[in-house]
Amino acid sequence: MLPVAVDAMGGDKAPDEIVAGAIQAAEELGVPVVLVGRPEELGDTGGLDVIPASEVIAMDADPAKSVRRMKDSSLVRAAEAVRDGKASAMVSAGNTGATMGSALLRMGRIKGVNRPAIATPIPAPGHEHPTVMLDAGANAECSPEMLVQFAVMGAVFARRRYGIETPRVALLSIGEEATKGSPLVKETHALLADGAVEAAGATFIGNVEGRDLMGDDADVVVTDGFTGNVALKTLEGGLKAIVGAIYEVFGSTEETRAAADVLLPALIPLAEQLDPDTTGGAMLLGVDGVCIISHGSSSAPAVVNAVKVAAEMVEADLVGELTAAIRPPE
């Protein structure tokens, strides 16, 4: 397998944690990894090859401008490596918009794909696998046709990533009835109900609500990138607020601290399930290559998981499967 290109400069903890994760991934998973970034800033790369890139796109930089202007940035070079057959996939915890932009610019779209979408795994405690939600923020404005493509791509991804033979695809709305929701949702519902995902081996199960995201009702939940991003961030913020409040109670007296000492080890598996570092990151579906967008706060274990998922998706020929599932408009 060609190496997975890891953007060593992207993320709040770059380059140290990213490099450490890349080294660990290569050692523990046996997956070939190549780092992309400023060689002089990477420290000991543990023998990993480096694709040099002199520029770094900042986390808060304007994505479109940066990608256009910074042709020697680690992000653009990572995407280029995939395009040029020097890497099998790219992984970045950097600027999300610039990661998408670089992938689009250098890898291009899969033939027939209108717009790529970000597929994010939403943890579903107590259930076998997370819920795949897309689009989690690539496209603030969507058409019904785009959402239908997201549904098809999400179904293919859920099958390859989680082994779900016939993924249940749902549409995010504000009520289960087909007549509820925004005009976008109603039109998309009609297209999906008309059999738009059946050719991809999936089943459309109708609308779900925000409360179903962390449950087991659907395998794939489709929405526009604005709503999806709000839902994802709301969930992140909500979990953070509640976990923070619980920890505060745990630490409030000597008695509660002692009780918490007993409970905390038992809570670790749950905490891990909710930690975005464990999911392997989000996937940019629709570009002509495997591209993983990790959380900006990624530390070494997140990079290990992202490299693992990237390698699995390359082995599973995710891009080939997506290409076959997307029929260009006639």
Add this chain to the structure above:
Amino acid sequence: MLPVAVDAMGGDKAPDEIVAGAIQAAEELGVPVVLVGRPEELGDTGGLDVIPASEVIAMDADPAKSVRRMKDSSLVRAAEAVRDGKASAMVSAGNTGATMGSALLRMGRIKGVNRPAIATPIPAPGHEHPTVMLDAGANAECSPEMLVQFAVMGAVFARRRYGIETPRVALLSIGEEATKGSPLVKETHALLADGAVEAAGATFIGNVEGRDLMGDDADVVVTDGFTGNVALKTLEGGLKAIVGAIYEVFGSTEETRAAADVLLPALIPLAEQLDPDTTGGAMLLGVDGVCIISHGSSSAPAVVNAVKVAAEMVEADLVGELTAAIRPPE
């Protein structure tokens, strides 16, 4: 004060819990309460008067049709009582759409209000007061002008309800930059940045993201009813999933059960803060009367809190304040 009209037939636990809550509210708060519903189904009303209504709009009934056809329903009669000066406010845990419809049909809109919006308090653990989010689901499709009115109404409500002299109003988006988001968000941002809420004594602080809803960054968060409803339900579902998972860990072994026994009493204040029963329900802003929409799962304490908030909002002349703040288009 005129009595608060409580829809005795609305909600998953109606009429028993609703009647119990109404009696408790009258006794403990000294607020006059009148029940609305089928007298023969209400049991002992503890001396409370009853406005008879022979029909009940089911929780899952079509709101528009039901309100139009069921003129002798408890919801329509409750709204009518406010219009006719027989009640000061209405409270219902019933069908949300039908509650809005009844209020709109019988009370009408405040002059100049384009569309009413549902303002929901989002708990913010560790902070002084919840975040007011609107619209939480009344209008799946909104214009920038509607969102500006929601901002003004939300600011007036936050001041009257939580005593915030100069509410900080924010717009829900997918990034803090004014250039991010959907076309609706960008246009609304421009109007709000141009001073649209300053006349109402509020400050526009820009965009916030979903993760800020449970925090202290903004007092009022404005969004369209589709996004707001998805965010609200996502939060509800997320909290439920995580609390459920934590309880499961607590109960898993003898040791964890013993430790949990120590912690659970300390967790009660947090659980109460997160319980929708404690917030007093959501408020329909923009109709010409006080209308509280309680959670469908409301039990007696939720009704007590809703009656309390209703009475406070009547005393504070919320509707008069809203009327003064909304300038009809010239």
